[in-house]
Amino acid sequence: MENSDQKINDNEIVVTLGVFSGRPNPVLNLDREDAEKLAEMVHGIIGKEAIHPPPHPKLGEFYGFSLKVPGELSKQFMLPKKMGIYSGVLTEGQGGEQRHWRDPGKIENFLTGYAFKKGLGKFLEPMGIKNPSGDNSDR
Numbered sequence: 001m002e003n004s005d006q007k008i009n010d011n012e013i014v015v016t017l018g019v020f021s022g023r024p025n026p027v028l029n030l031d032r033e034d035a036e037k038l039a040e041m042v043h044g045i046i047g048k049e050a051i052h053p054p055p056h057p058k059l060g061e062f063y064g065f066s067l068k069v070p071g072e073l074s075k076q077f078m079l080p081k082k083m084g085i086y087s088g089v090l091t092e093g094q095g096g097e098q099r100h101w102r103d104p105g106k107i108e109n110f111l112t113g114y115a116f117k118k119g120l121g122k123f124l125e126p127m128g129i130k131n132p133s134g135d136n137s138d139r
Helices: 032-043 069-075 106-117 123-126
Strands: 012-015 025-031 065-068 080-086 089-090 099-102
Touching: 012 106, 032 069, 032 106, 069 080, 069 106, 080 106, 106 123
Parallel strands: none
Antiparallel strands: 012 025, 012 065, 065 080, 080 089, 089 099
């Protein structure tokens, strides 16, 4: 299992699953092929349909995915350096510089499926998050 203390590779997008409060969250890295897929989906969403910020999760609930895109990959794929995906909303930036865009499920489902594929479904299932592909092969 990967965790938030792992070394960040400048050639990979780092995805943190928001499942714990007070403990390090599980982390996975998107390889180049999957980073390209993600970039294509993000480009199809940013600038299209502005939306309200996502709702605040309750304590003990899944609170989405946080993504960090290293500088060179950010330039190469034309992606924000920091993004969040939660409850159908893609958030780019941080603090007062945030912008929110409606995600019609594409990115959230992609990342959820990727987490299951990489064996992290064991953290998501107890929070009621199901594998979008219906495959529970990470057990």
